[in-house]
Amino acid sequence: MQKRWPKDTVGSIRTGPLTTQKEARLIAQWLDSRFEHSIAITAFLPQTQGIEAPWQLLRSYDSKQQDRLLEVAVVCAGGTCFWLPEQSDSARLLGSEMFKLQPRRIVTTSFGGEILPSMLTDQVNLLQGYEQSVMVREFHLPQAEGRMATRSDIPRLIEYQHLYNQERSVAETPDWELLIQQAKVAVHELEGQIVSIVRFGIETSRLVNLGGTYTFPGYRRQGYAARVLAFAVNQIIDRGRMAHLIVDRDNHSAVALYRQIGFKSIGSSYVGYLAYS
16 A cells, blocks of 8 residues: 655755755765765765756755754766655655656665655656665775786676676676776786676775676686675775675675675665656
């Protein structure tokens, strides 16, 4: 049964870029206190500061306490929405603003995943959704083996992406030249052949996200992914940050690998894919 929303909600919605230093500090502090779940919002927040910015900042305040922030979302129109809600009463108002921008993918907390279906309208459909685990590692790992990718690795990285897209049913097309220039790809090789890969993703002052972990068929279950992950984690720790990753809960082999090398679960998240009519 679809949830019935109250006629009066506690939310007061603001959209558009930040206009005062006071609000900027308030949002920064609010996100920092929830840094494990706000990594993407924190990273993309600067891209919302402009009249014609591609990313839009949405936030909800308690209508009776204007300095009490209830939820924040950063949305790319027609693209991805990163949404951090904490009260269902304000979610419907902010949700209506999110849907106006027609994001195709919503990344949120497990609480957001629970209330999202009740926010949908006849014009907004949820195609599919996945429960995920948020995991971190804040200490060095032993048995680390790997190196940062170079331009000469690009043919093998293209092969990796083709296989990765097939297995994960995605259509990613990375700019390998740029990622290599930014030191965002780590590899493990055996006898001169790259056998396992991990990529560095979103970064904040506290966290660096890892993803895209992949071992080529024929080299799996031999510990190569664990070694290159350990290498990547140690690179992050050496920068004074924590390694952060999000993994689908039903990806049992990946979850087992991350737990095996010492990642701890700090919460849950949800990603949902939307369509509009």
